Amino acid sequence: MSAASRGLELLERLRSEGLTPWGDPSVYGVLRRLEQDGLVAARLEPSAGGAARKYYSITPKGRADLDAADAEWSRLARVVDRLLEMRNERDQR
CATH class of the missing domain: 1.10.10.10 (Winged helix-like DNA-binding domain superfamily/Winged helix DNA-binding domain)
Known part of the structure; x- marks a missing residue:
């Protein structure tokens, strides 16, 4: 918003x-x-x-919380992407 x-x-x-x-x-x-x-x-x-x-x-507090949640979501997405890549590599063997 x-x-x-x-x-x-x-x-x-x-x-x-x-x-x-x-x-x-x-x-x-x-x-x-x-x-x-x-x-x-x-x-x-x-x-x-x-x-x-x-x-x-x-609000400014809401923006700060949103930015923190965005950063956490990005970290989670990177971990999930790595796990999926590992699974795909394993499945291709």
Whole structure:
């Protein structure tokens, strides 16, 4: 979330990437927990079409946690890649 996004926009992005099991309660529950943990900030903005809309943006703490998780995921992916390469080499013998 580089710019502020509405929960519905995030849900639509997840679904467009094929993550169809994610429903409204899942996404909004995660956003609520991220906000409680100080990883995202939320703000309400009036809407011409009815109720105010809530927009979420990542906080500096959230960015740091995301960067750390990204680094950890990259390390894990490298290990898995090496294990798969070893298996493939073994299978080719």
